[in-house]
Amino acid sequence: MDTRLSLSQYKLATFLACQRRFQLRYLRRLPWPATPLPERTEQLLQHGQEFHQLVEQHFLGLPVTPSTIPNEQVRQWWQAFVTHSPVPELPTNTRFLPETGLTVPLGNHLLYGRFDLLVLGKDEQERPFAHVFDWKTGRPADAATLKSRWQTRLYLALLAEGGSAFWSQNGQLSPEQISLTYWYVQEPAAPVTIGYSAGEHQANWADLQQIAARLDEASAANTWPLTDDWSECRECAYQIYCGRQGAGTAVPEIDEAEEPARPDERLLLPERP
Ligand code: SF4
Numbered sequence: 001m002d003t004r005l006s007l008s009q010y011k012l013a014t015f016l017a018c019q020r021r022f023q024l025r026y027l028r029r030l031p032w033p034a035t036p037l038p039e040r041t042e043q044l045l046q047h048g049q050e051f052h053q054l055v056e057q058h059f060l061g062l063p064v065t066p067s068t069i070p071n072e073q074v075r076q077w078w079q080a081f082v083t084h085s086p087v088p089e090l091p092t093n094t095r096f097l098p099e100t101g102l103t104v105p106l107g108n109h110l111l112y113g114r115f116d117l118l119v120l121g122k123d124e125q126e127r128p129f130a131h132v133f134d135w136k137t138g139r140p141a142d143a144a145t146l147k148s149r150w151q152t153r154l155y156l157a158l159l160a161e162g163g164s165a166f167w168s169q170n171g172q173l174s175p176e177q178i179s180l181t182y183w184y185v186q187e188p189a190a191p192v193t194i195g196y197s198a199g200e201h202q203a204n205w206a207d208l209q210q211i212a213a214r215l216d217e218a219s220a221a222n223t224w225p226l227t228d229d230w231s232e233c234r235e236c237a238y239q240i241y242c243g244r245q246g247a248g249t250a251v252p253e254i255d256e257a258e259e260p261a262r263p264d265e266r267l268l269l270p271e272r273p
Contacts, residue, residue: 005215006103006112009150012211016150018227019218024238032237048137051077051185052116055135059098059117077137077185084188086181087119087133094121095166104162107212113151113158120166129177130163140184143192152194153204155180160201175201 005011005026015022024030051074054064069075087096101114117133132155146152156178163173175196183191218224226242233239233247 003219005109007106007109007212007215008112009154012154012208013150015211015215017229017232018236019224020226020242021232021236021238023218023224024241030238030241044137047071047074047077050074051081051137052135054078055081055116056098059096080185080188081135081183084183084191086183086191086193087117090119090121094119102158102162104158106208108216109212111154111158111161111208113154115155123177127177128164128167128173129179130159130166130173131178132159132180134180134182136182136184137186138184140187141182143194146182146192147194152180153207156194156196157201157204157208160196161205174198 011022011026014025025032050069050071054069054074058064064078066075066078069078095118097115097118097120099114099116100118101112102118103110103112105111115132116135119131119133121129123129134151134155141149156175159173159178160175163178167173175198178196179193180196181191181193226244227233230244230247233242233244234250236244236247239245239247
């Protein structure tokens with residue numbers, strides 16, 4: 001493939017769910033979603049984004065005044081965050097980096113992720129550690145489900161491969177010093193923290209390399225098969241391109257942190273099926 005792709009968690013998950021969807025969405029860049037989301041979903045998405053902005057503001061050191069938060073639901077989420085913040089008290093030389101991105105090479109491509117909050121510091125033995133926090137306003141998931149998700153695997157792999165760059169010297173970051181905490185507004189007192197290890201990273205990185213190789217193969221052959229799993233088609237905006245209208249429809253679960261459309265993506269007109 002002569003195009004170097006920036007692979008996010010969404011692109012990885014899309015490629016594994018359906019290679020044709022990956023091609024239509026990220027290579028041919030057909031608009032997504034094709035149909036407007038229901039009003040309630042749009043609203044939740046917007047409130048989720050507002051909440052993320054408040055937390056970012058907080059970690060940038062800017063004050064947040066609850067009485068100025070216009071939406072009551074967002075106000076309640078903010079209060080839950082203030083009461084149950086999962087971020088512990090840490091030494092003053094700890095760095096708090098909200099909305100921080102990290103990119104590392106993966107085969108012919110780049111692996112990319114953006115953390116809601118990245119906390120960097122050194123432990124009692126002066127070893128560097130990195131702790132990612134991810135805020136969620138959607139339905140809570142258990143630890144096993146979260147651990148298997150691409151978001152988790154990608155974030156941990158990114159830090160294990162590229163996290164040392166955050167320290168100018170003596171900054172070798174080992175996988176055992178990397179962790180990720182999910183915090184749900186609906187279960188504010190029960191954050192889920194996931195650790196990492198060298199063995200897990202070896203297996204995780206091998207899987208990522210294999211996906212990159214499969215992507216190169218598909219691209220070289222220009223073959224993007226339709227998924228055999230028709231349940232994937234239910235939430236897919238491209239049914240008409242694949243003759244899968246018989247799959248039925250379902251509203252996709254939207255993540256408030258989902259990457260925005262590229263600026264020029266909105267201007268593209270749908271191609272004829
Ligand atoms: S409709 Fe189904 S086969 Fe077609 S792109 Fe979507 S998920 Fe893939």
